[in-house]
Amino acid sequence: MGRLEDICQVAERLFSERGYHATSIRDIARKLHLQGGSLYAHISTKEDLLWEIVRRAAEQFLQAIEAVLRQESDPVARFRGAFRAHVAVIARNLPAATVYFHEWRQLSPQRREAVLQQRDLYEAMWREIVRGGIEQGVFRPVDVAMATRAVLSVANWFYQWYRPEGPRSAESIADELSELLLAGLVKEGQS
Amino acid sequence: MGRLEDICQVAERLFSERGYHATSIRDIARKLHLQGGSLYAHISTKEDLLWEIVRRAAEQFLQAIEAVLRQESDPVARFRGAFRAHVAVIARNLPAATVYFHEWRQLSPQRREAVLQQRDLYEAMWREIVRGGIEQGVFRPVDVAMATRAVLSVANWFYQWYRPEGPRSAESIADELSELLLAGLVKEGQS
DNA sequence: CCTACCGATCGGTAGG
DNA sequence: CCTACCGATCGGTAGG
Numbered sequence: 001m002g003r004l005e006d007i008c009q010v011a012e013r014l015f016s017e018r019g020y021h022a023t024s025i026r027d028i029a030r031k032l033h034l035q036g037g038s039l040y041a042h043i044s045t046k047e048d049l050l051w052e053i054v055r056r057a058a059e060q061f062l063q064a065i066e067a068v069l070r071q072e073s074d075p076v077a078r079f080r081g082a083f084r085a086h087v088a089v090i091a092r093n094l095p096a097a098t099v100y101f102h103e104w105r106q107l108s109p110q111r112r113e114a115v116l117q118q119r120d121l122y123e124a125m126w127r128e129i130v131r132g133g134i135e136q137g138v139f140r141p142v143d144v145a146m147a148t149r150a151v152l153s154v155a156n157w158f159y160q161w162y163r164p165e166g167p168r169s170a171e172s173i174a175d176e177l178s179e180l181l182l183a184g185l186v187k188e189g190q191s
Numbered sequence: 192m193g194r195l196e197d198i199c200q201v202a203e204r205l206f207s208e209r210g211y212h213a214t215s216i217r218d219i220a221r222k223l224h225l226q227g228g229s230l231y232a233h234i235s236t237k238e239d240l241l242w243e244i245v246r247r248a249a250e251q252f253l254q255a256i257e258a259v260l261r262q263e264s265d266p267v268a269r270f271r272g273a274f275r276a277h278v279a280v281i282a283r284n285l286p287a288a289t290v291y292f293h294e295w296r297q298l299s300p301q302r303r304e305a306v307l308q309q310r311d312l313y314e315a316m317w318r319e320i321v322r323g324g325i326e327q328g329v330f331r332p333v334d335v336a337m338a339t340r341a342v343l344s345v346a347n348w349f350y351q352w353y354r355p356e357g358p359r360s361a362e363s364i365a366d367e368l369s370e371l372l373l374a375g376l377v378k379e380g381q382s
Numbered sequence: 383c384c385t386a387c388c389g390a391t392c393g394g395t396a397g398g
Numbered sequence: 399c400c401t402a403c404c405g406a407t408c409g410g411t412a413g414g
Contacts, residue, residue, distance in 0.1 A: 019297060021212030025409060037410075038383045046409065102293070106210060142371060146364070149352060150345045150371050157344035173337070180333060180341050184375030216393060228394075229399045237393065 004042050006032060008056075011049050016098035020050055020106045050103060051111055057100035058118045060089045065125050075133030076182065079151075082129060083178040084171060086155045090162065091170030097159045126152060130185070139185045151181055194233050197223060199247075202240050207289035211241055211297045241294060242302055248291035249309045251280045256316050266324030267373065270342075273320060274369040275362060277346045281353065282361030288350045317343060321376070330376045342372055 010031045014023040025046055026036035043049050064085035072078045090097040104115045127148045133139035154177055162170065201222045205214040216237055217227040234240050255276035263269045281288040295306045318339045324330035345368055353361065 019210070019212060021210060022297065024407075026407090035384055037385085040410065041383065106213065140374070143367060146367050147371060149348075150368055153348035154341045154344040156351075157340075157348055160347075161340060176334060176337050177341055180338060180375050182375075183331070184371050184373075188379055215391075217391090226400055228401085231394065232399065
């Protein structure tokens with residue numbers, strides 16, 4: 001049964017490097033020393049494989065922020081925690097995260113819709129963090145939707161340039177980026 | 192000769208909606224009421240078509256920031272101007288910008304390398320803006336590379352959520368986002 | 383998990 | 399710009 005896990009792992013790598021449509025079932029099979037058709041003992045379509053990868057990634061983002069919201073109540077702590085968690089999900093699953101951001105558009109309309117709904121839910125949680133900070137007088141009274149978009153832009157774009165073999169840990173990078181963003185959000189004199 | 196222009200425009204739209212590999216030459220031809228093979232009177236390969244789109248987009252980003260650097264010398268004015276210019280390039284060429292960010296990896300190794308070099312050059316210009324601001328004592332002494340990455344994350348991710356039919360102009364959005372980012376960069380009491 | 387195969391579609395070309 | 403076609407490759411299946 002670890003076979004499906006192996007297949008997902010190889011697919012994540014190839015999909016992230018070449019893209020979904022530029023990767024054939026035979027490309028994936030070859031890396032596992034199998035024949036093309038043999039994959040269909042474990043998956044039923046190529047799109048199901050993409051869906052499995054995207055679905056798992058989406059779940060990880062949601063679970064990560066939910067854990068932070070449960071544990072922290074201070075807006076600044078929530079912000080730092082959620083940002084660090086988001087970056088950690090990307091850093092620990094870089095190929096899968098890349099596929100999630102890049103290839104979800106190749107899914108069927110219904111699955112695409114599910115991804116969009118999950119993304120909206122995730123963004124709503126982030127907006128709640130920003131809104132709470134303003135409400136408590138810790139953040140400046142910025143436009144919540146716009147500020148959240150800015151924060152998530154930095155958090156999401158991380159997958160584009162982060163390389164695990166680089167000198168700095170993902171946590172250290174996350175903290176520095178969130179301090180930069182917080183500096184623009186927190187009221188002067190506070191924090 | 193307007194034919195190549197028509198082909199590029201259709202290709203931009205389809206590549207941005209479905210992706211490069213999910214769009215066939217026949218898909219493009221059909222939108223132009225042509226037969227598949229007829230496109231090859233105007234292009235020589237499908238990849239050349241992608242390259243044309245990506246190359247033009249890259250050029251526009253570079254020209255936009257160069258114009259700002261020529262005209263402005265104050266760090267804050269440069270920052271605002273470059274941010275606005277970047278967002279404007281995306282807003283005025285949303286399909287092409289989407290293809291630029293999404294599909295450049297599908298190009299041949301040499302062309303991919305050219306895109307990376309252009310991107311590095313572009314980022315270096317942004318770093319110069321940030322570095323200049325710090326040097327003149329207008330910006331806080333942040334990590335230049337990291338701050339620039341944050342700024343470009345927000346600027347780049349714009350293509351993911353901006354819709355021209357929305358209520359706000361791209362300029363208005365750009366100014367609000369750059370104020371948010373500047374609030375995190377500029378020294379307290381300044382600006 | 384393999385062998386052998388299916389129909390469909392792909393990018394691209396020749397010849398007009 | 400069309401007709402007609404090329405070889406290659408695609409996702410997927412049957413039968414073992």
